[in-house]
Amino acid sequence: MKVLIVHAHHEPKSFCSALYRQAVQTLSEAGHEVAVSDLYSEGFDPVSDRRNFSSVLDAGYLKQQEEERHASEVKGFAPVLEAEIRKLESCDLLIFNFPLWWFSLPAILKGWVDRAFPMGRVYGDGKIYENGLGRARKRALIIMTVGGRQESYSEYGVNPPLSSVLAPIHHGIFWFNGFLPLDPFLVLGACADFGGGA
């Protein structure tokens, strides 16, 4: 199986980064082909705009999705982004490995999503949900560390419940593109229990 692990933590010594390395090792030893996007160590730029493209459809008005559609037709994605899109296209299992920051993805990972799922190439024109890139056969998994403890993220906790945090990612990013979400692997109390940042 081809696996793509997209990792988004700035500290290699963190528990989150240890989970990432463990996932790479375990999946590789099990015989899977593992590709990685270690966004912080690679200095990935998460800002989405004309830098996504080597092609130009309309130099006077940036309509993101129209430029994406055009770039899909003329092979006009910037090389750094083309490499990410290819990894995404070829994987059977997509893993997001990240710490919960402000009840969502860290910006560097959100920007990977903003940039690496272009209309035309990855979705659109009927290529969506069960007919999306994953065609309901590819899988996607969240591995997430959370600084706080379980009780503050439950349905009765003071914070937004983790279900509300995960739902838009599972539904709107994974399943929208035809990736079936697997049950997430969550580590709560990572700061408190492991002596490091989440």
Next chain:
Amino acid sequence: MKVLIVHAHHEPKSFCSALYRQAVQTLSEAGHEVAVSDLYSEGFDPVSDRRNFSSVLDAGYLKQQEEERHASEVKGFAPVLEAEIRKLESCDLLIFNFPLWWFSLPAILKGWVDRAFPMGRVYGDGKIYENGLGRARKRALIIMTVGGRQESYSEYGVNPPLSSVLAPIHHGIFWFNGFLPLDPFLVLGACADFGGGA
């Protein structure tokens, strides 16, 4: 009243950017003091790590929240970030003006949140929710453009409902910091109806 509008669209001619300019004009003409963070035009860097700080607590292990707490004590935030934090601290009304990208904030705005709400300075040690920065007296508002039409984002629509998109932002970013969320100003079908990108 002091208003801070954080705007996150890369195309000045877009409907979203027009909403931003209209908000600045209307609030200014009504006598309010309006500060802005126009993230794309300012080239804001949304990646959060040691670049947030001029100070260093532990050079060998980046624990984000501990570095934030330390920087809060020694005035150790990078100048560009210090300016954003001051705008946030002084506003009575915080407005996020953005297009919905992948059922969440564009990365450039998520990164503004990741970086401009540091522990110690903005929240923590009891400074949270009704005791947070806004102390339940400040307000916050989402102005959001959405490319798709209403029906696809309803509770029965194919996409994640907009309520599930807004809840973690309202609860986990605004209210977590003591800002009472106002009813959002949403424009759906922005692409279809206004001839431009959302």
